[in-house]
Amino acid sequence: METVKNSGNKQITSIGQSIKDTIRNNIRQYAMLLALVAIMIFFQIATGGILLVPMNVANLILQNSYVFILAIGMTICILAGGNIDLSVGSVVAFIGAIAGTLIINMKYSIVPTIIICLLIGALIGIWQGFWIAYMRIPAFIVTLAGMLVFRGLTVTMLKGLTLSPFPEKFQQISAGFIPDVFGGFGTKLNITAIIVGLILAAIYLISEIKKRAERIKYNFDVLPLPIFIAQIVVVFAAIGIFTYWMAAYKGIPVILAIVGLLIIAYSFFTTKTVQGRYIYAMGGNEKAAKLSGIDTNKVLFFAYVNMAILAAFAGIAFTSRLNAASPQAGQNFELDAIASCFIGGASAYGGVGTVVGAIIGALVMGVLNNGMSILGVGSDMQMTVKGLVLLVAVAFDVISKKKSRS
Numbered sequence: 001m002e003t004v005k006n007s008g009n010k011q012i013t014s015i016g017q018s019i020k021d022t023i024r025n026n027i028r029q030y031a032m033l034l035a036l037v038a039i040m041i042f043f044q045i046a047t048g049g050i051l052l053v054p055m056n057v058a059n060l061i062l063q064n065s066y067v068f069i070l071a072i073g074m075t076i077c078i079l080a081g082g083n084i085d086l087s088v089g090s091v092v093a094f095i096g097a098i099a100g101t102l103i104i105n106m107k108y109s110i111v112p113t114i115i116i117c118l119l120i121g122a123l124i125g126i127w128q129g130f131w132i133a134y135m136r137i138p139a140f141i142v143t144l145a146g147m148l149v150f151r152g153l154t155v156t157m158l159k160g161l162t163l164s165p166f167p168e169k170f171q172q173i174s175a176g177f178i179p180d181v182f183g184g185f186g187t188k189l190n191i192t193a194i195i196v197g198l199i200l201a202a203i204y205l206i207s208e209i210k211k212r213a214e215r216i217k218y219n220f221d222v223l224p225l226p227i228f229i230a231q232i233v234v235v236f237a238a239i240g241i242f243t244y245w246m247a248a249y250k251g252i253p254v255i256l257a258i259v260g261l262l263i264i265a266y267s268f269f270t271t272k273t274v275q276g277r278y279i280y281a282m283g284g285n286e287k288a289a290k291l292s293g294i295d296t297n298k299v300l301f302f303a304y305v306n307m308a309i310l311a312a313f314a315g316i317a318f319t320s321r322l323n324a325a326s327p328q329a330g331q332n333f334e335l336d337a338i339a340s341c342f343i344g345g346a347s348a349y350g351g352v353g354t355v356v357g358a359i360i361g362a363l364v365m366g367v368l369n370n371g372m373s374i375l376g377v378g379s380d381m382q383m384t385v386k387g388l389v390l391l392v393a394v395a396f397d398v399i400s401k402k403k404s405r406s
Helices: 002-025 027-046 054-063 065-079 088-105 110-134 139-158 168-175 191-217 225-248 254-272 274-284 286-291 296-322 333-343 355-374 379-405
Strands: none
Touching (some): 054 355, 065 254, 065 296, 088 139, 168 254
16 A cells, blocks of 8 residues: 555656656746736736737737738747847838839739739848858848838838828738638638637647657657646647637638748748758857858858848738838837747847747737737837836846756
8 A cells, every 4th residue: 555655656756847847948938928828817807808809819910910920030030140130120111112112003913013022022131141141241230231221212112102002902911811611600600710720729639649659659758648638738728719719700810821821831940850950050059050061151141031031021911901001111120020039938149949939929019019008008108018028038038047057
């Protein structure tokens, strides 16, 4: 009897130790997730339940879609050595001006316009990437120059005026929803959104079981089964709640589907491909990466070309959302993207961070903006709060790293 009792105590101790190790190894990610949940609960109570109304959740996604896109690109730049791109806000405005000129003034159709805008974004990235990667001019200087140049070109192209309105089909890029092909089956819920949620939950379950089986096969450490099951349940609950929000309003926004595909693609690229690992290697130690045979110039060049293309796409999305091409568009967008990355766990020195973490950081900023706007907090105080959140997040990262080394 005593033996059974002791073995039970050992098992409980083992599980407790596993929980501690898991939290310690992923402390920044868990901290930001908990912070996001806490912020959402606070504003849900403070706004009298308005924050998490399905319509407001959908609007929150639509309003912050450009930040999600920019944060993905900025994550790659930061991973490649702690570099940032200060020009993305001006590139967003410049691409918006080009789209407005082509569609409204020159009567171009939407698809050719999008292709031209993305190609121009690539050219911008090639231009800046050349100076940064091959001439080794600091990224801060090159992109600061880009911020001024493209803002000036935007004002010149638009002659200080705002171009509007855009065709309805162009507006649907950031305001449209995927239609319910099942017609709701007599309910008020969007059945297509529910089915997509179920598919995502199934894919997550299969991938996690497969990943666990592979780790066991090669004798790697895995979470104890109770914790693994609890993790699955929590993720399922999150997917279920989010699916309900989407299904109860108008379904899945088109821009959310696009951003979701970007998150999956870039997460796979950074974690499962050789080129993605090169980015982490360069950010960790560029000299060591060079000695290992990695073409660090090419890696850095790719980071800024990729960033400019995503900035061009964000410009299309934002212009579609605004339904106007404005000389003032994109101001401080670079700061939102950078803050999202650092709040989401990216290291200011490079080599540490994830795409999903950057999205979590962007959600933190978006919920803060939305919640404070609902409460009627002024823009000056909103900036103050966001600045303090950024400082606390980075300070937490620095302090936790110091403790782990000691």
